[in-house]
Amino acid sequence: MHDSVCGPVAAADFSADERAAVYxxxxxxxxxxxxxxxxxxDDDVLLRLLDAAHHAPSVGFMQxxxxxxxxxxxxxxxxxxxxxxxxxxxxxxxxxERQALYAxxxxxxxxxxxxxxxxTCDRTRGGDVVLGRTHNRQMDVYSTVCAVQNLWLAARAEGIGVGWVSIYHDQDMRRILAIPDHVEIIAYLCIGYVxxxxxxxxxxxxxxxxxxPLDQLIYEDQWAEHAGISSDRPRPDRAAALPAIPSVSG
Incomplete structure (x- = not known):
């Protein structure tokens, strides 16, 4: 699949409706x-989702x-x-008391x-020395998680549901899917229309x-004992800052 945009892309080329769709x-x-x-x-839809994942950012462009x-x-x-x-x-x-709810x-x-x-994440791709991973070896894993998120958001736009299965023993999944030792399993996803x-x-x-609450998770300049936007700064109105998000029936 090819990019739909050729050449430089304007930094602010999203219309209000397009921005609202992203949010x-x-x-x-x-x-x-x-x-x-x-x-x-259909395969063409799957390829669109995988192409969205393949366009995630990756350290050293190691993909x-x-x-x-x-x-x-x-x-x-x-x-x-x-x-x-x-x-x-x-x-x-x-x-x-939690077991009943869990069940x-x-x-x-x-x-x-x-x-x-x-x-999966092939940790050998790009060789031993990868730009941007020289001091943080986990960056290839983080990059692959970005691919998961790209696919998930593209699936949402396609009307396709995604479920992340994380409860399994690594060795079981490796055996079933014949995954080699140097490759790390990042996500096992269930995909289908809902x-x-x-x-x-x-x-x-x-x-x-x-x-x-978001404002309890924000620090300024350094880690603080108590989270929250500094009291001497005006607090943003989240409802006013974001485009209107249509409700989802459930």
Missing amino acids: KAIHTRRDVRDQFLPRPV PWNFILIRDAARKAEVHQAFTRANAEAKAMFTD SLKLEGIVKAPVNLCI DQLYDQPELQKRGWRERL
Whole structure:
């Protein structure tokens, strides 16, 4: 696939509607757990999503990612079995009062989603010395996470749901997908169309945890004991600062 823009790109070439669309994708993105539809995802749509991921920023332009598409039912069943074993272990880690709520959450759509996708990071790509990674070896991993986010936002714009499965033993996933030792597993995603999304994150809606207030997470100039924008500065009005975000039915 080719870039749709050739030559230099203006720094401020987004219209108000285009800016609002970007923020809408960000604010209405959801982690989809099991509400996938049986409708298949066409290859041209998958390629658009993967192309969006491939256009993520990467340290030293090393582009360390690979994409393993999993559509075979038997392979997905193996992954689901690995998840089920690990999920039982995870449930036991929570306190008794949390275990019931945890058990009620449907934390994966491995079998139900028409497409599973494993995104990996090849830590040898680019050689031993990579521009920008000389003093922070994790930058290739961080770059691959940016690819995950690019794909997720593009999927939201396409009306496609994404769920991130993180409950599995690394060695199980390596065995099932034949992933070599020098390649790190970054994300295992379930991908498919959905007919609706929650109007807020499911874990927030189900009472697992609330979103933290932004102004309690902002420090100025250095780490501080108490978060918050300095009292001698005017606090921005978030509602006024961002474009209007249409609500999502849920």
